[in-house]
Amino acid sequence: MGSRRNKLEIIHDILKSIHDKGGIIKPTHLLYKSNLSHQRMKEYVDELKGKALMTEEIKDKDKHVFVLTQQGYEFLANFRKLKEFTDMFGL
Amino acid sequence: MSLVSEVPQAFFALGASFEVLAGIAAFLVGFFGLKVYNYASDRKYYWFSLAFFFIAISFFAGSFVHLLLYLGLRESLFDFFKMVDFAISTVYVVLLLAAYTLILSVSSNLHNKKLVLFILALSSLMVFTSRGVEQLLRNFFLVQFVMIIFITLNYFENFAKKTNMTTFLSFFAFSSMGLGHALLYVRTLLSYLSPILYMGGYFFLLFGYIILLFSVARLALKRKTFKK
Numbered sequence: 254m255g256s257r258r259n260k261l262e263i264i265h266d267i268l269k270s271i272h273d274k275g276g277i278i279k280p281t282h283l284l285y286k287s288n289l290s291h292q293r294m295k296e297y298v299d300e301l302k303g304k305a306l307m308t309e310e311i312k313d314k315d316k317h318v319f320v321l322t323q324q325g326y327e328f329l330a331n332f333r334k335l336k337e338f339t340d341m342f343g344l
Numbered sequence: 345m346s347l348v349s350e351v352p353q354a355f356f357a358l359g360a361s362f363e364v365l366a367g368i369a370a371f372l373v374g375f376f377g378l379k380v381y382n383y384a385s386d387r388k389y390y391w392f393s394l395a396f397f398f399i400a401i402s403f404f405a406g407s408f409v410h411l412l413l414y415l416g417l418r419e420s421l422f423d424f425f426k427m428v429d430f431a432i433s434t435v436y437v438v439l440l441l442a443a444y445t446l447i448l449s450v451s452s453n454l455h456n457k458k459l460v461l462f463i464l465a466l467s468s469l470m471v472f473t474s475r476g477v478e479q480l481l482r483n484f485f486l487v488q489f490v491m492i493i494f495i496t497l498n499y500f501e502n503f504a505k506k507t508n509m510t511t512f513l514s515f516f517a518f519s520s521m522g523l524g525h526a527l528l529y530v531r532t533l534l535s536y537l538s539p540i541l542y543m544g545g546y547f548f549l550l551f552g553y554i555i556l557l558f559s560v561a562r563l564a565l566k567r568k569t570f571k572k
Contacts, residue, residue, distance in 0.1 A: 260384045300385065328383060334563055335383065338376045341510040341559065343451055343502035344388060 261339060263289070265332050267297055268306060271321040272329060278319050301325075355543055356414035360407045362550040367403035369557030370396045376560060388450050395446035402439040403553075405432045437484050441467050444491040451498035467491070478532065485529035485545075492522040510559060517555035524549030 258266070270286035271278045278286070284294050298319065301307045306325040312318050338344075377393025409432050445464045454460055467487045474480035496518040503511040527545030531537055 260386050261380065264383060304383070306383075331379075334566055335376075335380050337510055337563055337566075338560075339380060339389075340502075340506060340508075341514045341563070342373075342392065343498060343511070343514075344377075344380070344392060 259339070261332075261335060263287070263297060264301065264306070265329070265336075267294075267301065268321060268325050268329055271307060271319055271325070276321045280317055280319065283319055355546075356410045359546055359550075360410035360414060362546070362554075363403045363407035363410060365557060366550045366553035367400045367407065369553040369560065370400035370403060372560045372564070373556060374400060376563070391446045392450045395443040395450070398439040398443035398446075402436045402443070405439075406436050408432060409436075437471060437480075438468070440488065441471065441484075444488060444495070448491050448495050448498075451495055451502075478535075482529065482532040485525050485532055489522060489525035489529050492518060492525055496522050510563070513555055513559040517552040517559070519552075520548050520555060521552035524552065 267283065267287045270283055273286075274282065283298075284291060287294055287297070289297065298307070298309075302309060304324070305322055306328055308320050308322055310318055310320050374393040374396035377389050377396060381389035381393060442464060445460060445467065448454075448463070449460045470487055471480060471484045474483050496515065499511070499515040499518050503515040505511075524545045524547070527541050527548060529545075531539070531541040531545060
C-alpha cells in the first residue's frame with residue numbers, strides 16, 4: 254500500500270491531471286483523477302484558484318472546466334525540487 | 345560567542361567569514377521552506393522557514409560581533425561596542441533557542457502549541473537564570489546540544505526510511521552541529537582545556553551549515569525536468 258500523500262503531493266496530482274489532459278479538464282474527470290472526495294477536491298480547487306495555479310472557465314453550453322495557468326506550469330516544473338527539499342527535512 | 349578571551353585573534357576573522365556562509369545556508373533553507381509554504385499553505389513549512397530565518401539572522405549578528413573582536417574594537421574603543429556586543433549576543437541566544445525549538449517541533453511532528461511553548465520557556469529559563477556570562481554560555485550550549493541530539497535522531501529516522509543522498513546530507517549536517525555544540529559545551533565546562541576545543545566546536549557547527557548550503561545549492565541547481 255502506498256504512503257499517505259501530503260498536501261504538496263495532492264496539489265501536484267491535481268495539477269498534473271489537468272496537464273495530462275492538455276491543460277484543460279472537466280470537474281468530473283478531475284474528481285476521478287485526483288482520487289479525492291468531492292468535498293476535499295472542492296476545497297483544494299478553491300485554494301488552487303486562489304493561488305492562481307488554475308482557473309475555472311465556462312465553455313460552450315454552461316460547461317465548467319478547469320484550466321492550468323502559467324503559475325500552475327511553474328509549480329509542476331519546480332515540483333521535484335520542492336519534493337526533494339521536503340524529503341530532505343522529513344517535512 | 346565572543347566571550348572566550350584566549351582564542352587567537354585570527355580565528356575571529358575566520359569565524360566571521362564562516363558565519364556569513366552559515367547565515368547564507370540558513371537563509372536559503374528558509375527561502376525554500378517559504379516557497380513550499382506559498383504553494384501548500386501548511387503551517388509546518390512556515391515555522392520551519394521562520395526557524396532558519398532566525399538562524400540566518402543570528403549568524404549574521406554573530407559574524408558582526410566576531411568582526412568587532414577581530415578589529416579589536418570591543419576592547420580598545422568605547423563602551424558602545426560592549427553594549428552592541430551584549431545586545432547582539434542576547435539576540436543570538438534568543439533566536440537560536442527559538443529556532444531549534446521550532447525545528448525540533450516540526451521534525452518531531454509536534455502539533456501541540458502549548459508543548460512547543462513549554463519547551464521554549466523551559467530552555468530559556470535554563471539559559472537566562474544562569475549566574476554570570478560563563479554559566480549562561482555553558483547552559484546555552486548544553487540546551488542546544490540536547491535539542492540537536494533529538495533533531496539529529498529525527499533526521500536519522502528520516503534517512504533510514506528514505507535512504508537517499510539528500511536525507512543523508514541533512515542527517516550528516518545536524519550530526520556535525522551536534523558535535524560542535526558538544527565541544528563548545530565541554531570547553532565552557534572545563535575552562536582549563538585548550539581553546540582549540542572552542543575553535544573545533546565552532547568549526548563542526550559551521551561545517552554542518554556548509555553541508556546544508558551544499559545540499560540546498562545542489563537542489564537549486566538541478567534542472568527543471570517538466571516540459572510544457
